[in-house]
Amino acid sequence: MSDRLRTTLSIGLLVVMAAAMLTLILTNPSDPDRVQAIGERIKCPVCQGESIANSPSAMAQDMMALVAERVDQGVSDDEIVAELLASYSGAVLLDPPVGGATLALWLVPVVAVILGVAVIWWWRRHPSPEPASEDGDAATSGGRLAPLLILGATLAVAVVVAGFFIQEREGPNEGVANLGAQDLDDVSNETMEAVIAANADNPQVDGMRLALAERYYEEGDFRSAFPHYLEVAGSENATDTQVATSLIRLGWMAWEGNAEAETATGLFDQALEIDPGSDTARYLKAQVLWCGSDAPEQAASLLEEVLADPDLSADSRTQVESDLAAIESGETCT
Amino acid sequence: MNRGLRWVGYGVALAGVVFAVVLASRFGVDPGLVDSPLLGKPAPEFTLAPLEGGDTVSLSDLQGEIVVVNFFASWCLQCRNEHQAITSTADAFADQGVTFVQISYQESPPVSLEYLKGAGRSDAALYLADPGSRTAIAYGVFGIPETFFVDEEGTVVGKIIGESDAMTLGATIDAIKRGETPGQSVTGDTQQRPDA
Amino acid sequence: MLALLGSAGMLVALIGAVLLVTRGIAAARRDAGVNLEGAARLLLAGAVATMAALVLALITDDFSLVYTANHHSTATPFPFDVATAWAALEGSIVLWGLILAGYTWFVFRRYRRAPDRLGAAALAVMGGVALFFFGLMITVANPFETCVQAAQVGCAVSSPWPLIAVDAPANGPGPNPLLQNHFMMAVHPPVLYLGYVGMTVPFAYAIGALALGVPGPEWLRRSHRSTLIAWSFLTLGILLGGWWAYEVLSWGGYWAWDPVENASLMPWLVATAFLHSGIVQQRRGMLQAWNFILVISAFALTILGTFLTRSGTINSVHSFTQSAIGPALLGFLVLVLVGSFALFSTRADLAASSPRMESLVSREGTFLANNLLLSVFAVVVLVGTTYPLILEAFTGTQVGVGEPFFNRITVPLSYLLLLVMGFGPITPWGRADGDLLWRRTRAPALVAMAGGLLTALLVTRIGWVVLSVTLALFVIGTMTGLLFEQARRRSVKTGDALSASLRQVVTGDGAFWSGQLSHCGVALIAIGMAFAANLGTHLEVGMSPGESTVFQGHTITYESPFQQSSTAVTVIGARLTVTDGTRLVAVMEPSFNLFGDQQSAVGTPDVLHTARGDIYVTLRDFPDETMAIRITLDTSPMIWILWLGGLVTVTGGLLAVRARRRERRVAVDRPTVDV
Secondary structure, eight states, rough: HHHHHHHHHHHHHHHHHHHHHHHHTTTTOOOOHHHHHHHHHHHHSSSSOOBBOOSSSSHHHHHHHHHHHHEEEEEEEEEEEHHHHHHHOOGBSSOSSSSGGHHHHHHHHHHHHHHHHHHHHHHHHHHOOOOOOOOOOOOOOHHHHHHHHHHHHHHHHHHHHHHHHHHHHHHHHHHGGGGGSGGGGGOOOOHHHHHHHHHHTTTTHHHHHHHHHHHHHHHHHHHHHHHHHHHHHHOSSSSSSHHHHHHHHHHHHHHHOOOHHHHHHHHHHHHHHHHHHHHHOOOOHHHHHHHSSSSHHHHHHHHHHHHOOOOOOOOHHHHHHHHHHHHHOOOOOO | HHHHHHHHHHHHHHHHHHHHHHHTTTTSOOOOOOOOTTTTOOOOOEOBTTTTTTSEGGGGGTTTEEEEEEOOTOOOHHHHHHHHHHHHHHHHGGGGGGEEEEEEOOSSSHHHHHHHHHHOTTTOEEEOGGGGGHHHHHOOOOOOEEEEEEOTTEEEEEEEESSSOHHHHHHHHHHHHHHOEEEEEESOOOOOOOOO | HHEEEEHHHHHHHHHHHHHHHHHHHHHHHHHHHHHHHHHHHHHHHHHHHHHHHHHHHHHTOOOHHHHHHHHHOOOOTTTHHGGGEEESHHHHHHHHHHHHHHHHHHHHHHHHOOOOHHHHHHHHHHHHHHHHHHHHHTTTTTTEEEEEEEEEEEEEEEEEEETSSOOOSSOOOOSSSGGGGTHHHHHHHHHHHHHHHHHHHHHHHHHHHHHHHOHHHHHHHHHHHHHHHHHHHHHHHHHHHHHHHHSSSSSOSSSOOHHHHHHHHHHHOOOHHHHHHHHHHHHHSSSHHHHHHHHHHHHHHHHHHHHHHHHSSSSOOTOOOOOEEEEEHHHHHHHHHHHHHHHHHHTTHHHHOOOOOSSSHHHHHHHHHHHHHHHHHHHHHHHHHHHHHHHHHHHHOOOOOOOHHHHHHHHHHHHHHHHHHHHGGGGSSSOHHHHHHHHHHHHHHHHHHHHHHHHIIIIIIHHHHHHHHOOOOOOOHHHHHHHHHHHHHHHHHOOOOOOHHHHHHHHOOOOOOOOHHHHHHHHHHHHHHHHHHSSSOOOEEEEOOTTTEEEETTEEEEEEEEEEOOEEEEEEEEEEEEEEETTEEEEOOEEEEEEEOOEEHHHEEEEEEEETTEEEEOOOOOOOTTOEEEEEEEEEHHHHHHHHHOOOOHHHHHHHHHHHHHHHHOOOOOOOOOO
16 A cells, blocks of 8 residues: 555545544533532532532532522523622632633633643744853852842832731721720610620620610600619629719619608618718718708708718719708608 | 842742731631621511411511511530520510521421420511521521521621620620620630531 | 650751751852751751641641640541641641652752752752741741630640640530532642642742852753643642532532632743743753743742632631731741842853844744743733732722633643644754644644544534644654654664564653653643533532432432431431333532531532533522422543543653653753754
8 A cells, every 4th residue: 555545545544533433422412410510610608619510518509409490490591600700709609700800810811822832933034142251250140139138128028018017907806896995875775785684694794784784764764774774782792882873873763662660761871881981871961861851851961961071073063062951951751 | 140139038028927927916816707798787588487487577567666586506515505595585575586597407397396496486586597598698607506686777786706695695685775886806716516 | 745746846947948048158159068958858857857747747646736736636537637637738838848858858868979050059058948938937937826715715825835734625616517428639739739838949040040150951950850840730629620620619619719729820821931931941042031030920929829728818718817827928928039039140140141042933932932822821920810909999889800801811822832832842952943843744734634624523513622723733743753753763773673663762861751641631621621611510409308300411410418427427318219111320419518516518529420420400499398409410531531641741751750760860862852
């Protein structure tokens, strides 16, 4: 067989086989598994980079079940993907679209090939001159190295410092979480109730409990304030001042709300035991004695004790003095 | 040729520095954190049965109220930590037009019920089962706990990723009542089902 | 005590590195005469002591070290206790330092045998890199911090001072469960690091040559040979990683385009490109500047890869928590890039090479095509891996880039590479004669086409599989044809038998034929990948004890759930029997493994290996109250061809190392393959 004939035969055979192969491939009765194909495009939200089609996790399986159901309902691929992206965002799409923000990504291989071919073409056109002799002057060139190294080192240090700085910048807690540290003034009563209820066993909760009770007290909502004052008054962890304040408030509410003079004076006495210097307790006790127990003498002596306190503010002093004058002039309380 | 090479060298070095600066800007950013696309959008509707069965509840039934949707499970440590805060906040805001909905995530209802028996529940909150995780998928849950805040108009206005506490929950509701949109915040790690 | 030993080791190594830099530079300037032995010894001894202290602390359960306290537990069995030495961030840097010191020692031994300025300069560069890594160890990634306040489990407060009073916890939480589920995790990281760190050696020679201003064949010869070593280990490391993922991670795949995998693939691609373009410079004196760029890039990519996997800027299964190590690695990367490429620019006149290329239709031409394709491949992987990060940094938009994108771009690139691979070895240097090419491709092309046609007729009509088989057969065919052509010619000339001539041809140009063996391996990988990826079947089924299901001709029966507990691990799984009609083929036990105090269970598949491929069984859920289970059954047809191909590729690389060493020793005048 001549070489020429052999060549012709070979080419013919190659063409025939290639045609047969292509026909077989192109007529492959492929049955594309749409569910699998869609699943491979979506990243499993609870895994590390796996698609929901590949992940064994229960969440991925549930998502695959949803995809299968939508496919059965006749929803299109893009609509199914869009449904998942609507809740999970584009970050879970493993298959970025050719267009929009990810168009550049798809252009990368094209640009890289063009650039590569251009470089090869240019290199073939521009052969370099003979390289300089190999015993180049290392000593002089060593001098030129220094600025480079300094430049590199400076940039490197800049990156390290910037990196540290940026890392420090962002803590894990942002947004509403910071409200936890905010002024209690901005916090609603309900929130404080919830915080107190959730931290009932926390020894540090007494401060917030008292603050909430004071707020109810000022709003005149004695019913809401009462249990909190009671808790603080009975708390082992509360400070003396906190307990004394609670006892005083409880006493005043007993008098104002229920006109229980004896309960009130008893509570004021307890408060005075804990905090003997409390002018408020003395003054309020005096009020109850004067108005409720009909004991103006005791009230007057208490008010004098209050006046004996050199730290008493000017306003308070005026008030106490006018009350004292009223008692001494035999007036009934108002 | 040589001049070309020279510029190639400088160019690559410069590109490297720019690249490094971009990378440096990512320090301190959790790469796994995704901004929820639901914020500012109508909350996905759900119709779910309570864990113990019975009549279903829909989100639309609760329209006009602030709805706090929390995904939980007994196997989730952070969920256990935050449970009491959720219960007490649900109680505290019960008559303030706020409803808490706790949806069991990737767990069978009997297991969740057993857990709630020990952890406690609020009379004001709803405890719902989510068969097939459909609602979790609709809300784009990555890991739990995740808590969504839906305002009176049915718009998602807030999301807490990770363990929340009573102050955070209450303050978020307060903010919504004032007409603010608290947005997304991260308080800590979330968890996936252990056998996943 | 061990903290003291380890800290001393780090310090000694650091001093060694400093001395190596200063004395290396002095030696490179003054043309030898400066002794580097002390510095190299200090570096090696320090690095060995550091690793020894860490390993000792782990096997003696010394919880006074924070590292041990937080990553080890008394229940951790051998070899995982030793492997823990590199399972966490600080330890992985220690392993890096040890391997780097080892490579430096080999570079030094070569220098001791024949001191020259290039060797001294390379040692100075290696010392500089070692300086960075041991500095990292001492400052921000110190594995020898001592525990001064124990927590319930692990350590609460630490101190960098080795002599401080310690408060050691009684036990630690143990290593990450994923890492102690398979012995491969003890082997995979060191092998991968041998590859990664090995890229420092060619880089050191390249920088040394640039700094000294001595271009030419010498730096290239040394860089090329050391790249071959590093490349072989890197290939093996990637292969082991894929095998581990397949056997342990229960999703049935071996490659997921995970950022960590991509980080190891990028230097591999660039090193592969250099292995080829280096030959062009050796044989034709061309592409020197390009070779400098490739060698520097390969090294920079190993640093970038380490940064991506260790800094926590990319979400990934292997990522460690964020630490100051991220900024440090990034700073080093900038230093490497700016320093190296600026140096390259100032030496552009030396880096350039003169000879002109005669024709694109030549061996050089195929190497150019190969380098173009591999470079584009590497760029695609680099951009694809970092694109979400870059885009979010600039626009705040969050996008995902994953398997579908990578597959769509890299699968066609790989087929083009296979095609070039088929032509490369049979194309002569200089200018290829069309008739010769046709003569050499005719028979292989016919065989390949016939093989492809038979595959389409008998096995599958899926295009990718048919194309893979055709191209792989073409690659193996052209190479076999060339081997026989040369052997026949030799046998005619010498009168030896054909078999003897075959052996003489192969041993006569060992480096070339080792490379061809690697090509064979790659061809096999292509076949294995195509079969496993396209012809697998999948079934998910729920079963109660005693029930059977038929899958791929096997009857799979669920016998019972089982539970085994040891101190280290509790295994909860399902026992399945696989029968072939009547004959019992295997008992399979897919399971969940729960380690120590760790929260999470690790799903562990069971794989039945057969000649036709694997049957892969995964448990979906713990057995429920009625002992019912859900399992998934998958087949991976012919996947063993993939593993075999990987091993053949690595073997080719290692044989080439040996062949090059022999060449250097014997300095035989090797016969050239071109005509």
